[in-house]
Amino acid sequence: LVHRLLAARAAALTQRATALVAAPVVVATALVRDGRVLAAQRSRPAALAGRWELPGGRVEPGESEADAVVRECREELGTIVRPDGRLGTDLPIEAGVLRVHRATPVPGAPEPRPLEHRDVRWVEPHELADLDWVDADRAVLGDLAAELLSQ
Ligand code: 523
Numbered sequence: 001l002v003h004r005l006l007a008a009r010a011a012a013l014t015q016r017a018t019a020l021v022a023a024p025v026v027v028a029t030a031l032v033r034d035g036r037v038l039a040a041q042r043s044r045p046a047a048l049a050g051r052w053e054l055p056g057g058r059v060e061p062g063e064s065e066a067d068a069v070v071r072e073c074r075e076e077l078g079t080i081v082r083p084d085g086r087l088g089t090d091l092p093i094e095a096g097v098l099r100v101h102r103a104t105p106v107p108g109a110p111e112p113r114p115l116e117h118r119d120v121r122w123v124e125p126h127e128l129a130d131l132d133w134v135d136a137d138r139a140v141l142g143d144l145a146a147e148l149l150s151q
Pocket residue numbers: 026027028029053054055056057058059093094095098134135136137
């Protein structure tokens with residue numbers, strides 16, 4: 001009996017460890033230009049439509065987080081960015097974990113356009129709190145404001 005209990009406990013721990021290791025990573029981009037950050041208004045799913053986020057998405061297998069930031073900004077905004085390190089801490093979300101990366105536009109890159117979003121806008125630090133952000137992104141607003149004001 002003891003053996004069986006131990007085996008069951010070990011199996012449960014292994015399952016939990018695997019879930020932690022495999023927690024999918026979603027990257028979000030704090031694209032900063034002239035002391036402002038680009039906010040994007042979600043168009044889907046219905047539960048999030050109309051709310052604002054830092055653009056991004058799931059990191060694909062074998063892809064670095066920085067590569068995912070560049071790819072998502074190309075796909076969603078039609079622009080080219082240079083990732084510039086993390087901003088804030090890991091944020092737990094339903095899909096796994098959200099990690100915000102700072103980025104700057106590559107010189108001469110096209111102006112970001114809402115290819116998949118409802119709208120995009122450049123936001124000043126004092127305007128950050130006025131937007132209806134998705135929950136996870138709201139948690140990074142303090143770090144974001146500090147980042148914008150430090151420039
Ligand atoms: N978030 C989130 N904040 C934020 C992003 C980019 C994503 O809370 N700034 C959440 C919303 C979704 C999940 O992360 O629950 C995946 O984001 P999504 O849908 O933008 O990523 P995609 O496009 O890679 O996802 P799929 O279309 O589902 O593949």
